[in-house]
Amino acid sequence: MTPEGVPFDDRGLAYGDGLFETVLVRDGEPLLWAEHLGRLARGAETLGIPLPDRAALDALPARAGEGLAVLKLMLTRGSGGRGYLAPAEPEPRLRWQAVPFAPARARWRDGVRVRHCRLRLGIQPALAGLKHLNRLENVLARAEWSDPEIAEGLLGDAEGRLVEATCMNLFWWQDDAWYTPRLDRCGVAGTLRQALLADGVIHEGDTAPEALATAEAVCLANSVQGLWPVTRLDDADGRRQARWDIGDRHRALQAEAHARLGYPHD
Known part of the structure; x- marks a missing residue:
């Protein structure tokens, strides 16, 4: 059938x-x-x-x-x-x-716990950024955990660069600016990410999975759910790598993102 x-x-x-x-x-x-x-x-x-x-x-x-x-x-x-x-x-x-649809408002307010995934994304520049129908990598990555306390999993590529979460884009604060991974090799270029890039709110950069724990702040976002501050990062075995308090930097980026979606940010 x-x-x-x-x-x-x-x-x-x-x-x-x-x-x-x-x-x-x-x-x-x-x-x-x-x-x-x-x-x-x-x-x-x-x-x-x-x-x-x-x-x-x-x-x-x-x-x-x-x-x-x-x-x-x-x-x-x-x-x-x-x-x-x-x-x-x-x-x-x-x-x-x-x-x-009803967004997860508690995640806007309280933030989320995320983990690294073992799966690595294949590198294919010809398809980088596109939202094509072959999402098997994302399906396999999402199958890596069932704990409801973990909101998302982070994906790196085959050469060790962080790319995205399974269904959201990634942002981190470094050197007095918000950054998001370059998506010229793989990954989905989210529309909210695109709007924030076009307005100079965020910038593209590269980072390794192990380096994310040293960032001053981390967020995830997409054009449906809005922006979630990240409060805890685990490795693929569930061991805590970093914790963050939600602060003004998170709220400022959330305000920028939610203004484009008509969502509140307080």
Whole structure:
């Protein structure tokens, strides 16, 4: 059996040959919509998948209804081709779903405990930054822990650089500035991260997993959940590596992030 409306030979189902976006929508208005559509367009250009009509995309957030919701868009190359060889003229499929959403407000206020993952991300610059449908690395990494006290896992690449969390971007305070890992080799370039970079609120840099424990402050964020201060960092075996108190630096970055999402930051 395949999901309703998705044939067995859909290339997104068979090969992960496609892209997706998860968009925060408030009363029918999408947040960071330009950033989401921009990332979708970059991914479509890289993979060679024709984009849906812009008007059709712009009409979708209003269908999420009133209140807070998450709109998920899924674009596949469609069917056709032979094995891995894609069709010369693809007929892409767009699927979408909107569901009510409530963010984890306690994590905004109290912060979170995170851990390093054993899994290492493969390095593939051709796909770096894209939110493509093949997320098996993230699935394996998330399977490394079941403790509900641990909110996220941090991922490094095969050459020892920190990249991201399993579904959030990473930020750390160093040398009087907020930094986030460069994502030119692997990882997902989040839309909230992009907006903060564009406005000069954060900067790109590199750090190793073991060096993160010496940072003065650490946060995680994405365009749906908002920003979580990190209060404890564990290694992959559950041993504590560092603790942080939530301070003005966390709250200042949280205010910048939440202003772009319409979330409170007090």
